[in-house]
Amino acid sequence: MKKILLAAFIGICLTGFAQNPAQFSTVTHSFGKIKKGVPASYVFTFKNTTAKPLVIEIATAECGCTTPDYPKVPIAKGATGKIKVTYNAALSGVFSKKVTVKFANYDKPVILTIQGEVLLPKS
Numbered sequence: 001m002k003k004i005l006l007a008a009f010i011g012i013c014l015t016g017f018a019q020n021p022a023q024f025s026t027v028t029h030s031f032g033k034i035k036k037g038v039p040a041s042y043v044f045t046f047k048n049t050t051a052k053p054l055v056i057e058i059a060t061a062e063c064g065c066t067t068p069d070y071p072k073v074p075i076a077k078g079a080t081g082k083i084k085v086t087y088n089a090a091l092s093g094v095f096s097k098k099v100t101v102k103f104a105n106y107d108k109p110v111i112l113t114i115q116g117e118v119l120l121p122k123s
Contacts, residue, residue, distance in 0.1 A: 020110055021054050021103050022046040022081070031116030034089055041086040044112050048075045055104040059083060065090060066097040066114065085114055092118045 029042040048054040053074035061068055067086045075081040085099050096115040103110070 019049070020108065021048065021050045021106050022075075022101075022110065023049050024110065024112075027110065028113045028115070029085075031087070031114065033117050033119050034087075036089055036092050036118050036120055039086050039088050040114075040116070041084055042114060044083045044085065046081050046083070048077055048079055048081065051077055053077065054081070056081075056083075057102045057104045059099055059101045061085075062098050062100075065095075066099065068099045068101075068112075070101070083112065085112060087114055087116070089118045092120045 024044055024046045026044065029044070031040045031042070034040045053076055055074050056070045056072075059068040059070040065088045067088075069084040069086070071081050071083075083099070083101065087095065087097060094115075094117045096113060099112040099114075101110040101112060
């Protein structure tokens, strides 16, 4: 009986510490210095590490200056997906923007970050 309870407890604990369903090659990208008014994009790639198709419920940016474009169809087991994040570069200065990616049936979202500096055009 103790062994059964211990096995159940371990199973519950491991489920609580489940890893993200997707393995991203990177979750942060620096554009470095970019020109004002010239949008900059980066494609984050990830692999579905689950045993079944993976669905992105939503990917949202923290402001209107950043636009995520993500697959609306399930990503097959072991397949690779891509999320393109575009920054509009409308304002000059240093920036750091986050995109929250929520996968279906997983509570913890993945946070992607883009950063850089928008330079004024030379006159």
